[in-house]
Amino acid sequence: FKIEGRYKDLSYVKNTTAFYRREIDRFIETHPEFEQESDGRVTLNFEPSLESAFNRGATDYFTNGRSDRMSAADTPKNSGSVIGSVKSVSRNSFTVKTKEELHNGDGLTFFSDTGELSGFLINRAEFIDEGLWEVFTREPCVSIPGLKPGLKLMRNKDAQWVKKMNAETALRKIPIRIEAKMDDRGLTLCAEDGQHHRAEIRSDADLADAKNEERAKEQLLSSLKKLGNSDFTASDVSLQCEAVKFLPASAMNQLRRDLIEKLEKERLAKRPILQKASENSVQYPIQELDYHANVMNSKAREFYEKHGAHVNQEAFEKGLGDTEAEVMRCRYCIRHEMNICPKQAKARGEKVKPTPLVLKIGKIKMTAYFDCKRCEMSLRAHVSE
Known part of the structure; x- marks a missing residue:
């Protein structure tokens, strides 16, 4: 996979990498013979869309045979995706027929009668009715060359989408399973990450009988799930015991922190270290x-x-x-x-x-x-x- 980043802004890179990540994850979910090489699962806070990023259109090249249009010769700029058409034009505004939601600061483009790409920013967008918006621009609309009823409009900048991309867009966490075993002599916690890394700790503190076993169990499981800013997320938490005992929240939290710290050390100790390439006398195949x-x-x-x-x-x-x-x-x-x-x-x-x-x-x-x-x-x- 190639991700072009030259002269591209942060939102372009975020969007493109998120799109690839989502598609690769979907593929792996339906093809058990493959598995991801990296640890963790990525949670996205937005819906990736290649159409929203800078692009000049797309082609499948020769994947499905020769086609008549393999190049984008209309313009070297980002013309955007078609969103609708102009219904009417007045001096200070014009109306747009569209199924999309328009925002202040959106960039709209269109091709003039001579084939030149032109465009402007929306100063203010007001919803009129279902599928109809009124758009105000900084300059008088009647002075925008080529703007007329029936004109096809495209959007090459979605201001709301850009704002969302400037915030935190993705979070990678490593799912782990946590198991608690409780008996009269104490508590054992075990954590596994599914990559053959395992950590276990034991507390031999005296445990008091719980006045409300169901409530005590809920509190214990809830505490084990709270992994905070660590690299992990609890995908499964279980408790094995004959009778639920009571353990103070402060003690439970400390045990959980110790468990996670031990798992991190275990993963670090088993992490493969790449060896520095040594000098060699391999001959280049072409003389x-x-x-x-x-x-x-x-x-x-x-x-x-x-x-x-x-x-x-x-x-x-x-x-x-x-x-x-x-x-x-x-x-x-x-x-x-x-x-x-x-x-x-x-x-x-x-x-x-x-x-x-x-x-x-x-x-x-x-x-x-x-x-x-x-x-x-x-x-x-x-x-x-």
């Missing part, structure tokens, strides 16, 4: 390295040469002279995306040659070549001196 190795600095060159490889070409970004380097080869085809694929043209009764397409970005010239028999596109680049 001659070109620009594909992406050697940008002396440290990278030093590493490869240390392991028996010779760097005869630096990274593409450092320039390869007059060499045109292949930087990508894939089944995705920009000609197919633009509806100028020879196969598409043939289906329309037209004839199109798969001529290369060129894109220039400063000193970089990229040329897309097409192998229509294999249905592949090769992107080659050249950096001018």
Whole structure:
């Protein structure tokens, strides 16, 4: 799983990691042949939604075969999810038909008649009736270019959701089972975490008979569940005894704290310690390295040469002279995306040659070549001196 975090805010990372955590847990629950590697269970204080995070849409790429739209060419920005449409526009406000709840500070977007993404922030949102809201903006609504009845609206910022994400959103606790055994000679407490870690303590203090056994049992079990700010949560608490005895709350609380401390020490003592990687003379499998190795600095060159490889070409970004380097080869085809694929043209009764397409970005010239028999596109680049 890859989680992109570059230039993303805290809410993006929280939301995405929570979404993956929830889906992985659901998978494990229905596939007993798998188990999670980490300890604990995560409780989320919100409903993860990838649509609420920054995104440019989604595609299944070639998972289910080739599709007509694999790229988001409309805008490089986050246009958001469709929430409804404009019903009417007045000078200071406009009404929106939507099933969503709108909030002050929400960001709304729309595509203009020219295909440009435009947008604004809601200054105030007022509920009118079921499925109908009145929206006020900072500027006069009649001065917002393109805002008109029937316009499809999207939301790329949910102010209420952002506020929730800025608070505590998740808590990880390790579930443990606690068992109490009571007899005339004292009390034994045992805790297990399900990962082969176990702690046990014994108190031989004299226990008095309980005046109300049912109430005493409830108090004892309730006390054992109170694990506070520890890393644990009590998934199961039980009591075994012939007759319930009375134990002062202060004594019970201290026994519980001692039990948890002993379990923590047991887990720490058995925690595997990763060994520091030692220097070795393993040979790199490729002896001659070109620009594909992406050697940008002396440290990278030093590493490869240390392991028996010779760097005869630096990274593409450092320039390869007059060499045109292949930087990508894939089944995705920009000609197919633009509806100028020879196969598409043939289906329309037209004839199109798969001529290369060129894109220039400063000193970089990229040329897309097409192998229509294999249905592949090769992107080659050249950096001018």
